[in-house]
Amino acid sequence: xxxxxxxxxxxxxxxxxxxxxxxxxxxxxxxxxxxxxxxxxxxxxxxxxxxxxxxxxxxxxxxxxxxxxxxxxxxxxxxxxxxxxxxxxxxxxxxxxxxxxxxxxxxxxxxxxxxxxxxxxxxxxxxxxxxxxxxxxxxxxxxxxxxxxxxxxxxxxxxxxxxxxxxxxxxxxxxxxxxxxxxxxxxxxxxxxxxxxxxxxxxxxxxxxxxxxxxxxxxxxxxxxxxxxxxxxxxxxxxxxxxxxxxxxxxxxxxxxxxxxxxxxxxxxxxxxxxxxxxxxxxxxxxxxxxxxxxxxxxxxxxxxxxxxxxxxxxxxxxxxxxxxxx
Amino acid sequence: xxxxxxxxxxxxxxxxxxxxxxxxxxxxxxxxxxxxxxxxxxxxxxxxxxxxxxxxxxxxxxxxxxxxxxxxxxxxxxxxxxxxxxxxxxxxxxxxxxxxxxxxxxxxxxxxxxxxxxxxxxxxxxxxxxxxxxxxxxxxxxxxxxxxxxxxxxxxxxxxxxxxxxxxxxxxxxxxxxxxxxxxxxxxxxxxxxxxxxxxxxxxxxxxxxxxxxxxxxxxxxxxxxxxxxxxxxxxxxxxxxxxxxxxxxxxx
Numbered sequence: 001x002x003x004x005x006x007x008x009x010x011x012x013x014x015x016x017x018x019x020x021x022x023x024x025x026x027x028x029x030x031x032x033x034x035x036x037x038x039x040x041x042x043x044x045x046x047x048x049x050x051x052x053x054x055x056x057x058x059x060x061x062x063x064x065x066x067x068x069x070x071x072x073x074x075x076x077x078x079x080x081x082x083x084x085x086x087x088x089x090x091x092x093x094x095x096x097x098x099x100x101x102x103x104x105x106x107x108x109x110x111x112x113x114x115x116x117x118x119x120x121x122x123x124x125x126x127x128x129x130x131x132x133x134x135x136x137x138x139x140x141x142x143x144x145x146x147x148x149x150x151x152x153x154x155x156x157x158x159x160x161x162x163x164x165x166x167x168x169x170x171x172x173x174x175x176x177x178x179x180x181x182x183x184x185x186x187x188x189x190x191x192x193x194x195x196x197x198x199x200x201x202x203x204x205x206x207x208x209x210x211x212x213x214x215x216x217x218x219x220x221x222x223x224x225x226x227x228x229x230x231x232x233x234x235x236x237x238x239x240x241x242x243x244x245x246x247x248x249x250x251x252x253x254x255x256x257x258x259x260x261x262x263x264x265x266x267x268x269x270x271x272x273x274x275x276x277x278x279x280x281x282x283x284x285x286x287x288x289x290x291x292x293x294x295x296x297x298x299x300x301x302x303x304x305x306x307x308x309x310x311x312x313x314x315x316x317x318x319x320x321x322x323x324x325x326x327x
Numbered sequence: 328x329x330x331x332x333x334x335x336x337x338x339x340x341x342x343x344x345x346x347x348x349x350x351x352x353x354x355x356x357x358x359x360x361x362x363x364x365x366x367x368x369x370x371x372x373x374x375x376x377x378x379x380x381x382x383x384x385x386x387x388x389x390x391x392x393x394x395x396x397x398x399x400x401x402x403x404x405x406x407x408x409x410x411x412x413x414x415x416x417x418x419x420x421x422x423x424x425x426x427x428x429x430x431x432x433x434x435x436x437x438x439x440x441x442x443x444x445x446x447x448x449x450x451x452x453x454x455x456x457x458x459x460x461x462x463x464x465x466x467x468x469x470x471x472x473x474x475x476x477x478x479x480x481x482x483x484x485x486x487x488x489x490x491x492x493x494x495x496x497x498x499x500x501x502x503x504x505x506x507x508x509x510x511x512x513x514x515x516x517x518x519x520x521x522x523x524x525x526x527x528x529x530x531x532x533x534x535x536x537x538x539x540x541x542x543x544x545x546x547x548x549x550x551x552x553x554x555x556x557x558x559x560x561x562x563x564x565x566x567x568x569x570x571x572x573x574x575x576x577x578x579x580x
Contacts, residue, residue: 170447179444181451185424185435192422195384197410197439197497206444 003307008168008255015161019154027153028225029265034160035221037261038167039238040245041254042214047243048251049175050207051187055111056098056118057242060091060212062234064219066125067091069139069229080145080159080224087220088213094121095212099205118239126231136230139223156225163221167214171254183207244292250302259303267291335362337531338383338414338501343392345378345555352378354555355392360501360531365523367534367542370552376535377419379552380503383533384416385409397500411439415499417490419506425479429470429489432478433461436496457496464496465489468522484515491522502532508541520545543567551575 018030039061046052064087071086072078102113125131142151150156174180185193186200193200223229232238241264249260270276271284271291280287295302301309338360345353353375360366368376381387383394385406394402401409410416424432434451437460443449452458465474468488473481478489487507494502507523508516516538523545526532536542542549543563550560551572559569566572 173450174447176450176452177444177447178438178442178449178451178454178457179447181431181435181438182442182444184427188424188426189422191386192418192424194406195386195410195416195418195422196436196493197407198442199405199407203444 004255008258011258012161012165015164019157024153027157029269031153031157031160031225032222033262033265034157034164035218035225036242036245036265037258038160038164038218038221039215039242040249040257040261041164041167041171042211042218043242044246044251044254044257045171045174045183045207045211045214047246048253048256049180049187050183050204051190052103052204052208053111053243054114054208054211055236055239055243056114056116056121057211057215058234058236058238059098059118059121060095060215061219061222061238062125062229062231063094063121064088064091064216065223065229065233066131066137066219067216068143068220068223069137070130072139072141072143072223073137077141078143080143080150080220083143084217084220087223088216091216091219092209092213095215096205096209099208099212103201103204103208115236115239118234118236122231122234122236125234131229131231134231136228139227139229142224142227150224151227156221160221160225163217167217168254168258175254179203179206248292248295248302250299250304253304256302256304263303336360337362337397338533339395340383341393343379343382343394344390345375345382345387346390351555353382353389356552356555356557358533358550358560360533362500362529362531363527364547365527365532365534365545367536367546367549368552369536369539369542369549373554374552375555376552377505378555380416380505380533380535384414384503407439410497410499413498413500414503415494415497415501416503417494417505417507419509421486421490423478423486423489423493426477428475428477429465429481429492430461430474432489433464433492433496434458436493437461437464439497460496460498464492467495467525468492469518484511484518487511487515487519488522491519491526495526500530502526502530503535504532505535506537507534508536508538516541 019027022030039057043054043057046054067087067090068083072083098114098117102110102117105113126134142149144150145159148155150159182198182203186203190200222233245260245264246257248263249258250256267288271287272281274281299305299309336359341357343353343356356379358366368379370376378387382389385404389402393400396409396412396414401412424435427435434457437457438451438454441454441456465471468491470485470488470492473485478486481489491507508519511519520541523532534546546563549563549566551558551566553575558575559566559572
C-alpha cells in the first residue's frame with residue numbers, strides 16, 4: 001500500500017469510528033462536512049481533472065435536494081432506493097442541458113455561463129411557488145433505506161459515509177481509466193487531444209453530467225439530514241466555497257477535495273468559536289478569508305501537496321548544504 | 328504499362344484558399360502528398376505555411392478549395408475525425424503532456440484508436456492494444472530507454488522526438504510536421520533527419536521547415552510559398568535552380 005492509499009484508508013477508518021465518541025452536534029457537523037466532501041469531489045472532477053472551472057455547482061446540489069423533498073413528500077415513507085437515484089438523475093439531466101450549452105464556451109466565459117445558469121435555477125426556486133419561496137419546504141417523512149429510518153442521525157451519518165467512500169472509490173478508478181486519462185489530456189492541452197483524434201466535446205459533456213449527478217446525490221443527503229430545503233442551497237456562495245475547498249485541499253486528485261472539505265469545515269468552526277475569539281467570532285468570515293489567502297499563497301499544491309513541498313524543501317536545503325561544503 | 332506502380336496519393340488539396348477579411352493568407356494552393364515521399368513546404372514567415380497546415384489538419388476551415396484524404400473528401404470533417412482517418416500532425420511548439428511519462432504520452436495518443444470511455448473500471452495502463460502501440464511508437468523514434476521519464480524533464484531534442492512518437496502512436500498514413508527541427512543542435516538534427524528518412528517508407532510526409540540545409544537533404548519535392556501563393560513546386564534540384572526562388576527566398580543559397 002502506498003502512503004497515499006494509506007492516508008485515505010486512515011481517514012475513512014477515523015470517520016467510521018467517529019460516532020463512538022461524538023455528541024449529536026459533532027455527528028451533525030461531520031455529516032454535513034462529508035456531504036460537502038461529496039460536492040467537492042464532484043467539482044474536483046471538473047476543475048482538477050478536466051480543467052473546467054465550474055462556478056455553478058450549487059445548482060446541481062440544490063436540484064438534488066429539492067427533488068428529494070418534492071418527490072419524497074408525495075408518498076408515505078419513500079424508499080431511498082428510488083428517491084436517491086431520482087435526485088441524481090434530475091441533477092444529471094439538468095447538468096446535461098447546462099453542459100451542452102455552456103461547454104461551447106471556454107475559460108472565463110465558461111465560468112460566467114455556469115454561474116448564470118446556477119443563478120437562474122436559484123431564482124426559479126426562490127421566486128416561484130414550486131420551491132416554496134424563501135421559506136423553503138420541509139420533508140415531513142424521512143425516507144427509508146431497507147427499513148432503516150434515515151431521519152435518525154446515526155443512520156444518515158453511516159449512509160453519507162458509505163456514499164462518500166463509494167464516490168471517492170468511483171472517481172479514483174475513473175481517473176485511472178482511459179476516460180480519466182482523456183480528461184487529463186483535455187485539461188493539459190485540448191487542441192492536442194483533438195489533433196490526436198479525440199472528439200473532446202462528448203468527453204467534457206460526460207464529465208459535466210457525471211459531476212452534476214454526484215452533486216445531486218449530495219443534495220439528496222443534505223435534504224434528508226436537515227429535513228428541510230431552502231433556496232440558499234443553490235446560492236453562489238456555496239459554489240464559491242466549494243471552489244475554495246478544492247483549492248485549499250490541492251487540485252488534481254480526489255484526496256485534495258476530501259482534505260479540503262474537512263479543512264474548510266474545521267477553519268469555519270475555529271473562527272466561529274466564541275471561546276477562542278470572544279466577540280470577534282462574529283466576524284469569522286474575515287479570519288477564514290485571511291487564512292485561505294495565506295494558505296493558497298504558501299501552499300501552491302494545497303494541503304495534500306504539503307509532504308512533497310517539505311520533501312523538496314529538505315532536498316533543496318541538503319543540496320545547498322552540500323554545495324556550500326564543497327566550495 | 329511502365330512497370331512502376333502508380334504513385335499513391337494519400338492527401339490531395341486543390342484550390343485551397345483562406346481569407347482573413349481582405350487579406351488572403353493562402354491563395355489557390357494545390358498539393359499532392361504521395362506515400363513514400365517527404366514533401367517540404369518552405370517560405371518566409373507569413374508566407375502561409377502554418378495556415379496551410381492548419382487547413383489540412385482541420386483546425387481552420389478553408390474559405391475555398393477541397394481536401395481529399397485517402398480518396399475521400401474530408402473538407403467538411405472536424406479535426407478529430409480526420410485524425411482518426413489517418414492524418415497525424417505535430418506542432419511547432421511542444422505539445423507533449425509534460426507531467427506524463429514518455430510511455431503515458433504515447434499511450435494516451437494510441438488510446439484514440441481504442442476509445443472505450445465507458446470502461447471506467449479498467450485502468451488505462453491495462454489496455455494491451457494501446458500499450459503495444461505506445462511501446463512501438465516510442466521505440467521507433469528512439470525513446471525506448473526513456474519510457475518512464477517524465478516528459479517535462481526530457482531535453483529539447485527528445486521532446487521533439489516524443490512529439491513525433493505521439494503522432495505515430497495513432498498509426499497515421501499522412502504526417503504533417505510543423506518545424507520538427509526548430510531549436511535543435513546539429514546532432515539532434517541529424518537524428519531527426521534519420522528518423523524522417525525511416526518514416527518516409529509507408530507514410531506521406533508534409534514537412535514545414537526553416538532549416539534549408541535539412542530540407543534539401545531530406546525532401547523529395549519542395550513547394551515554395553510566397554505571400555500565400557505557390558511560387559514553385561518541384562524537385563529540390565529544380566527548385567535550387569529556379570530563378571524567382573533564388574531572388575525571392577534563397578538569396579543565392
